Amino acid sequence: MKKSLLIYFILIVPYTLTAQQPTPIKPRILISTDIGGTDPDDNQSMAHFLMYSHLFENEGLVSSPSYGHGTKQHILDMIDLYEKDLPQLKQHQQGYPSPDALRAICKQGRHGAAPFVGYTSSTEGSDWIIRCAKKKAKQPLWVLVWGGLDDLAQALHDAPEIQNKIKVYWIGGPNKKWSANSYAYIVKNFPNLWFIESNGSYNGFFSDNKAPDSLKNANYYNCYIQEAGYLGKDFKNYYKGVIKMGDTPSLLYMMDGDPNDPLKESWGGSFEKFDRSPRIIYNRNTTLTDTVTVYSVVELHFKGPEINIHPDSACFTMTVQAGIGEQKWDGFYLGKSNYAIKYCPKQTETLSYTITSEIPGFEEQHGQLVVDNVWPGKSRPYDYQLGENWFTDKQDTELFDDTQQGGKTVLKWRNDVLLDWGKRWRWLQAEN
Template identity: 45%
Template sequence: MKQFTFLLFLFGIFIHLKVDAQRTKPRVIISTDIGGDDPDDFQSMVHLLMYANELNIEGLVSSPPGEGRKEHIIEALDAYAQDFEKLRKHGNFPSPEYLNSVTKQGLTEVQSTPKPSSEVSEGANWIIEKARQKNDQPLYLLVWGSMTDVAQALHFAPDIKENIRVYMIGSWNTRMDSLARNYVFEHHPDLWLIENNTTFRGMYMGGDQSDDFGNTSFVEKYVKDHGALGEIFYQKKKDIKMGDTPSVLYLLNGDPDQPETGSWGGRFLRTDHGPNYFTDLADPKFIENNRPGAKTVNVWRKDFLTDWATRMKWLE
């Protein structure tokens, strides 16, 4: 009887992995300033890797401003490698070797002229290469840091616009790399673009922060001491900020084709700048702590944190 029960258990895992492998997953390249002035990119990278079986990660690009470099992405991937055997029991997670192979260095200086420089970065070239690959699905560029590499890719290969969608975390990143952002905004109005300048603040402002759902209490209970990924998260920052994570949440729960409808990663306003340019909702009912749109993220706080906590338990 015990042998039969064990065989049923193995069969269940096989079916789960098979369904997971066949599921249509969003194509994603992350552009991140991880390792720079704000440790929250390490937090968002940990969260991303915990959901790596739900996405087709085609690139991880180091795109400062600041001191962040490719080596800091590798630091997070080293932690992922330590937890990989536990993770792969729960889904079709990409191998650490594969993720290392698609990790690229972007320009280490922000754009300094109204148009991108003639030196095309490894990261920008990778974006172009992946965007030009024949595929029925759009390639989502989730911009957590500088827009420099995305701007370069658009400048030197404008044909990729029909194949890509950009979800940009603005605010401080925009101020630090304003020329790249302005170039994209002014010269590529036909680009599909979500410019999230304040909505992302709902990741850590407002929402249900009672009991174990507080920014500090959640990390203490569900992240700290949970595998190597939990440890690197806790070492870098002991409370939730994860300001870039809404870009990932947008692809995990909701309809990515409809930014104007609700999703874990926010709800956005279509503007008249171009056919597909979206930004933060200004309606007062969605403002949290003077941040327009933030409530469209924090309304889901208990849901997305509960889901994440379930995954972190896999690493116990």
């Protein structure tokens, strides 16, 4: 887009962020977030959402922490701050939702990852997804997933008919690690779902590459936010004000002219179709001769003692050691002496793992894996076959931002997004 045209839209149509054209109809959105968990970037993205919430038909805010201790209360706390800033925001822009309207759509989803099968029992959050999806509406419900897929998988299991009424934009990558089981359930059972899987592209939003000093992650707070309003003062509590906001590209995507076309350029990324999701199964411990695809579903199956517990019960632990340190994952008993675990590596690395259990007679196991950096990579026999409407990060090497596939499709617009947001922070400066 030409710079002059971009300036025109910012000045003449200040209520719309756009890489192409203003969105003609407010999209119906439901956000599933793991806010309050281990990564505070969801709080940063929630602040961004609230300051642009007039652009959407807001139908749900679901707390779905597949890892960590996030709750609905963390969303409500952010809405409380928004309520205090709302009078100032409304002086510059009409159409903001009332705080009570936002509180009414906050729902509690599942705490913790789903078991091996990918679903368990319904939650307030999964039931709300179903209810919103079944509304009579001319446009689909966009489900923007900032964390794990557990509540979405549960909703699809309980009401499979909603698959034709929703469209999903998922911030994958590390979130795929925390919800490997629910992801596997969805791709296996709902291959015709409309789904954007952003594993690498979203990283472009917290990349400093090509950013002027004022827009660098460590400088943005002091240059633009400066404790503006209650949201601004609170922002300092997350990464000490250093911006990350890895989930924000899902919102930016919805602000574009036609979110139904993932192939076009968009502030939330540009994607391409893919027809298979990599899945690798090993019936043994792996070694350094085994290379798997980044973001793929890796399954380890093995035999062990016959035990009298319910199938799909967590009963052993896989401890993974890699460049990020040590992390632990639950493994499951499948019945008849069969044990298994799913794991999704999030980056290129060489990792080691140890499998242990307190079950008598369970032998400690060890293995290693090499993770490559090309997604979805070569075809494998156990890959999940997908339908026509699955999209993911572009494979063009020219669009990598460092090691992040597709990262430049988001990075390209980052400066414009942050400058526009800076204007809204100035709206709140008068409160100081």
